[in-house]
């Protein structure tokens with residue numbers, strides 16, 4: 001981890017030390033927040049013949065794209081995604097590099113609950129410690145990203161178990177055969193392949209396709225990064241993976257409804 005990823009992880013070490021000293025919000029009984037999480041595996045698994053599941057992302061900036069649209073509030077963007085066919089919404093929680101926040105997660109959760117939209121939320125963080133899992137759950141996440149690249153295989157297995165223990169489904173992100181092996185050894189069910197190397201920010205779609213094909217059918221396989229158009233979505237849908245995540249393309253839109261609707265149409269009928 002020489003590039004941007006090393007810097008991000010260093011900033012997380014300081015953040016985790018701070019989170020450990022903050023009081024965790026708990027119910028009056030002293031038990032952790034008890035909202036029942038939404039079944040993420042059911043939301044993302046794609047039965048044969050069913051449409052590709054779309055995961056849409058709330059991200060106000062990224063190291064590769066720079067600043068993205070902030071015209072909609074996090075709540076309104078979350079609602080736009082949920083009302084236009086998102087199967088899950090990924091919410092950037094990292095502040096220094098992605099202009100995200102745990103509060104984005106909490107406000108999107110509240111908006112969806114108030115509107116009666118049972119769409120699961122993925123906490124997109126650089127998780128190196130269990131305390132981040134507790135915060136994610138308190139803020140209303142149903143799933144949490146675990147990036148295999150930033151922890152060793154033993155820690156990854158620990159974090160997968162700890163995620164489930166607090167009621168979060170881990171989505172393990174991999175970029176290599178070794179990381180896929182670590183994800184499977186950690187008994188991850190939902191596995192995402194990032195077509196962009198988080199350290200160098202270089203895209204490699206062929207490597208992603210090869211790794212996605214190596215994920216066993218008992219798991220849920222998701223393509224992450226670099227999908228820009230409805231045609232891109234159609235291509236992934238044809239490959240037979242369960243889900244695809246779109247960030248930047250939707251975040252360039254001040255109103256993402258039209259682009260998302262067009263993507264959903266091609267997810268439903270990729271050959272049209």
Ligand SMILES: O=P(O)(O)OC[C@@H](O)[C@@H](O)c1c[nH]c2ccccc12
Nearest residue numbers: 194224225226227245246247248249
């Ligand atoms: O914006 P894109 O190219 O559609 O990619 C989205 C998503 O995959 C990307 O945001 C991402 C993948 N893994 C991450 C880990 C941390 C932060 C962000 C990410």
